[in-house]
Amino acid sequence: MSRTRVVVTGLGTTSPVGGDVPSTWDALINGRSGVRRIEADWAEDLPVKIAGVAAVEPTEVIERVKARRMDRVTQLAMVAALEAWRDSGLADAGDDLDRDRLGVAVATGIGGVHTLLSNYDALKEKGPRRVSPLAVPMLMPNAPAANISLELRARAAANTPISACASGNEAVAMAIDAIRLGRADVVVAGGSEAAIHPLPMAAFANMMALSKTGSEEGGDPTTVSRPWDTARDGFVLGEGAGILVLESEEHARARGAKIYAEVLGAGITADAHDIAQPDPEGRGGSRAILRALEEAQIGPEAIFHVNAHATSTPLGDIAEGLMLHATLGQHVEQVVVTSTKSMTGHLLGGAGALESVATVLALHHRLVPPTINLDDQDPQVDLDIATKPRDLPVGDIAALNNSFGFGGANVAVAFGSV
Numbered sequence: 001m002s003r004t005r006v007v008v009t010g011l012g013t014t015s016p017v018g019g020d021v022p023s024t025w026d027a028l029i030n031g032r033s034g035v036r037r038i039e040a041d042w043a044e045d046l047p048v049k050i051a052g053v054a055a056v057e058p059t060e061v062i063e064r065v066k067a068r069r070m071d072r073v074t075q076l077a078m079v080a081a082l083e084a085w086r087d088s089g090l091a092d093a094g095d096d097l098d099r100d101r102l103g104v105a106v107a108t109g110i111g112g113v114h115t116l117l118s119n120y121d122a123l124k125e126k127g128p129r130r131v132s133p134l135a136v137p138m139l140m141p142n143a144p145a146a147n148i149s150l151e152l153r154a155r156a157a158a159n160t161p162i163s164a165c166a167s168g169n170e171a172v173a174m175a176i177d178a179i180r181l182g183r184a185d186v187v188v189a190g191g192s193e194a195a196i197h198p199l200p201m202a203a204f205a206n207m208m209a210l211s212k213t214g215s216e217e218g219g220d221p222t223t224v225s226r227p228w229d230t231a232r233d234g235f236v237l238g239e240g241a242g243i244l245v246l247e248s249e250e251h252a253r254a255r256g257a258k259i260y261a262e263v264l265g266a267g268i269t270a271d272a273h274d275i276a277q278p279d280p281e282g283r284g285g286s287r288a289i290l291r292a293l294e295e296a297q298i299g300p301e302a303i304f305h306v307n308a309h310a311t312s313t314p315l316g317d318i319a320e321g322l323m324l325h326a327t328l329g330q331h332v333e334q335v336v337v338t339s340t341k342s343m344t345g346h347l348l349g350g351a352g353a354l355e356s357v358a359t360v361l362a363l364h365h366r367l368v369p370p371t372i373n374l375d376d377q378d379p380q381v382d383l384d385i386a387t388k389p390r391d392l393p394v395g396d397i398a399a400l401n402n403s404f405g406f407g408g409a410n411v412a413v414a415f416g417s418v
Helices: 021-029 072-088 113-126 135-139 143-152 167-180 198-206 249-254 283-296 314-334 348-365
Strands: 006-014 102-107 157-159 186-193 240-248 261-270 303-307 336-338 398-405 409-416
Touching (some): 006 021, 006 072, 006 167, 006 249, 021 348, 072 113, 072 143, 072 240, 102 143, 113 198, 143 157, 143 186, 157 167, 167 240, 167 348, 167 409, 186 348, 240 348, 261 283, 261 348, 283 314, 283 398, 283 409, 348 398, 348 409
Parallel strands (some): 102 157, 102 186, 303 336
Antiparallel strands (some): 006 261, 186 240, 398 409
16 A cells, blocks of 8 residues: 555534534533433433433534435534535535545444334334335435535545444544545545434443433433543443545645644454453454554654543443553553543444544644543553643644444544644
8 A cells, every 4th residue: 555645634523512623622622511411202211311412403504405315314424524525625626626536434333223213113103105215315324425425526435334433433544545545535534423312222221331320300411421430330322423534645735725634544453352342451452553553654652642432431441541551551651641422422433533533633733622520530540631621742743543343343543743
């Protein structure tokens, strides 16, 4: 593979803490949580009644006619993609942009669950004729990528990696490969998820993955997601999307684009350990980090920041700490670590993408968002975790964004400052 330099020229997001990049970044830096109690009737009997619901309804941004033809997961992805596209300056390129060299790689972990289950309800209650003829193109997991490809006239490819909670980061890795292999000059990459629905919430709760704290009347949902804290007892489900416009440096500089950061490399591995639990020693994740460093052609001494996967689960948070010590060695002492999931909850297939946006912004602004709700750090996690905004040093530095998913999927992406 070539050593083509890949850069980030556009960012977009919609999240539980903000409807776009500026509002999301402001909330993250100021430690504002987007987790809240679900007051809808459908949540009344659920054991968990809190989630990180998108701060801005996507139907307030997308034309209603278009929105009705999209599942919520696609709506969220489209909002973030259009923001990233405008931010990159490519929205004004017109015919000057070779659409045959423009690709899309947008992931999801679950896909169009709202469409799938609502149409199944219609089938049961009203018969097969009431199933929407648009059900399949709305529920299919590649619907976000396909719709973005249609909107942007991107013809290089429209790919959809599905690796549970590692999906969004895997899409970024796929985009790097597409550019370095010469298959595209520009790739719109990221992930989206919209699984705040009774069935997945009940399923996650019954497998003891979700925190049940804060669901009671009078509880404070904003304090529930608490990575690395001794009181952590499971993740909080969130929804939203993160999109990055990745571009070969040559292409970006030729058009005078602003550049946020460089995407240095990625590592992808599998645990082959358990369908739901991480390898307790973090060996698969460690190999992903080492592969990312190798592909980036940097050593552990270059890493000064990690946006950790850290979902607020008892085992996962400890395993990731072991990974960072195993891969960064003595240099782990210089690394400022954070988990933005403490504010957004866990976006599943959209998590890695949203956190890639946060990692890029941390490098761009030289400022790390805090981890909130960390009142009593687990002694088994020996890391320098930011509990307030922390400055990053000047000069050439790198950062890691880690994502791990059910099925043993591990993805680490290395970004560099510019």
